[in-house]
Amino acid sequence: MKKYLLDTNICIHYLKNEYQIAEKIKEVGFENCFISELTLAELLFGVKNSSEQHQEK
Numbered sequence: 001m002k003k004y005l006l007d008t009n010i011c012i013h014y015l016k017n018e019y020q021i022a023e024k025i026k027e028v029g030f031e032n033c034f035i036s037e038l039t040l041a042e043l044l045f046g047v048k049n050s051s052e053q054h055q056e057k
Contacts, residue, residue: 001029001032004028006039008042011035012043
């Protein structure tokens, strides 16, 4: 079975429920999809910056 490495953009689209990413992940199997430590760091950085911007308003 193929394994898939999801990049940051795909993860963001998944979280926003865009481009039918969730359906595509279900097709290939969630257990076959992975993210790198770099992607995780970028997502966490984005969440941190997003919450800081909301606190400033």
